[in-house]
Amino acid sequence: MFDQDIAPHVIEFGPGDADLAVVCNMHGDEPTGARAIHRILEPSPEFERAVKFIVANPPASISNHRSLDVDMNRVFPGDPEADERERRLAAQLVTETANCDTVSFHTTHSTNEPVAFVSEGDPRALEIVSQLPITYVVNEASVVDGSFCSTGQVVSIEAGKVQQPNATAKAEMLIRAFLDNEGAVSEEPPMHAPVTNYFELYDKVDKPSGDESYELLARNFERVEEGEAYAKSKKGFLLADEPFVPILMSQSGYGEIFGYRGQKVGESVEDAKEAWLDEEK
Ligand SMILES: [Zn+2]
Known part of the structure; x- marks a missing residue:
């Protein structure tokens, strides 16, 4: 072929x-x-x-x-x-x-x-x-x-x-x-970097099946509190049963899920290393 x-x-x-x-x-x-x-x-x-x-x-x-x-x-x-x-x-x-x-x-x-x-x-x-x-x-x-x-x-x-x-x-x-x-091309002075926030995913956010009328209310990276509505449809609101940070959530990006639940681990690479790297290795 x-x-x-x-x-x-x-x-x-x-x-x-x-x-x-x-x-x-x-x-x-x-x-x-x-x-x-x-x-x-x-x-x-x-x-x-x-x-x-x-x-x-x-x-x-x-x-x-x-x-x-x-x-x-x-x-x-x-x-x-x-x-x-x-x-x-x-x-x-x-x-x-x-x-x-x-x-x-x-x-x-x-x-x-x-x-x-x-x-x-x-x-x-x-x-x-x-x-x-x-x-x-x-x-x-x-x-x-x-x-x-x-x-x-x-x-x-x-x-x-x-x-x-x-x-x-x-x-x-x-x-x-x-x-x-990385020193591959030097043409401009280094740019000012924004504060970098580090997150980790821990779960998916499922779309209920059989209802296409959902409207997403949550905004990515803005924490949803327990009991807060993160989506609504003709059938009512979807409420968070625990706080989470919405990540890559959209109405239409994925078939079965809205996106992901995450949590913040810190605002520096040191925070991220502490959370994610196993120092014993
Ligand atoms: Zn892609």
Whole structure:
């Protein structure tokens, strides 16, 4: 079949062997990261360290579909022998980014403000994200399986809403910050970083089935108190049975769930390390 030899598309700039990577288009209908990379590469900047720029899922991108066979961001570390194309692509991406500090770009239905995701227990991922100008960092490990972050020194970033031009500008700003922090491109003084808040996911928020009339009331990253309504429908209000911080919640982003419940762990990378890294290891 024509698609048997599909692979992530990789271009490399700069001297030496790359140990930095910028990944886009894991979901084929999220062109934001690719547009941001194009803006950065267009003026042919000079790279002082080698960087790989990777289109993770070229066949889905060409057809403008989120996925062809399975959600690529749920099948890591992948399988080079699998029938599903995304499992094969995931395995290739892991090989391609092995030992690279990596940022991977997505867009979402839920929030305009960029959100970074890391997996618990990778100190390098925390170092990378702590230097980025980003307000929200979320550890997704306890709720999400098989994401790209789970493979190591990888930070996944939801740059903003799908197809919104300012999501491209935010992705571009974050890629530039990453390249500058890592010494790959020095062109601008370091940007002022906002206070970064660290959260962890601990559960999903299910949508009740058989009723499509729900309206979401909760706002992402604004804590919902016990007894507070977080959604309403013709049948009434959905009330929180315990306090939680809504994360990636939207009416239409997912089929079965609104999004996730989280809790805040702190406002510094030290707080996050204390909560997430096992110092004994
Ligand atoms: Zn995505």
